[in-house]
Amino acid sequence: MEVVYFAGGCLWGVQAFIKTLPGVTFxxxxxxxxxxxxxxxxxxxxxxxxxTTFDPEVVTMEELMEYFFEIIDPYSVNRQxxxxxxxxxxxxxxxxxxxxxxxxxxxxxRNDAARIVVEVLPLTNYVRSAEEHQDRLGKCPDDYCHxxxxxxxxxxV
Numbered sequence: 423m424e425v426v427y428f429a430g431g432c433l434w435g436v437q438a439f440i441k442t443l444p445g446v447t448f449x450x451x452x453x454x455x456x457x458x459x460x461x462x463x464x465x466x467x468x469x470x471x472x473x474t475t476f477d478p479e480v481v482t483m484e485e486l487m488e489y490f491f492e493i494i495d496p497y498s499v500n501r502q503x504x505x506x507x508x509x510x511x512x513x514x515x516x517x518x519x520x521x522x523x524x525x526x527x528x529x530x531x532r533n534d535a536a537r538i539v540v541e542v543l544p545l546t547n548y549v550r551s552a553e554e555h556q557d558r559l560g561k562c563p564d565d566y567c568h569x570x571x572x573x574x575x576x577x578x579v
Contacts, residue, residue: 424521425476425516425517426476426483426486426514426515426516427515427516427548428440429454429469429471429511429541430490431470431494431501431503431512432510432566433452433470433471433558434558434559435493435559435567435569436471436472437449437559438558438560438567438574439489439573440474440489441557442574443476443481443489443577444481445479446474446475446476447475447477448473448475449473449474450472451550451557452470452471452473452549452551453471453549453551454513454545454547455468455515455543455545455546455547456469456547456549467508468509468547469510469511469512469541470509470551473548483521484524484527484528488528492576493573494540496537497534497538498512498539502568503569505568511541514540514541514542514543515543515548516545517544517545522542526542
């Protein structure tokens, strides 16, 4: 199994979508690449993200990037849907350089690569979100989500 972290705006919808993908075996709501070691106080530069464990024999990083780009606006800086702020930026983070290389290659192959503002960076820090944020849309399906319901359910088996 391998692990990559996807930031695509509010993590509730991102987690609800990613956990339905083929080859994804585990997801966890969290925050990536901030400066503090806890979630006390402000976000301290974190991006809301979903820790994603996947089986590379079932789904590749390129395929995960294709799925990810279905649910984000890759041109939007610090905003997805109605959610605005640095914590809602888009990004792909990993401790594995081959994941970052695959993400960069995926972006660079696109005709719109020059317009894409998705961060692709090594993971420097990760903090798990509080239990109330884990699988939030499953627990509270009427909560706001910037991802259309049709997309959230697209890959559900």
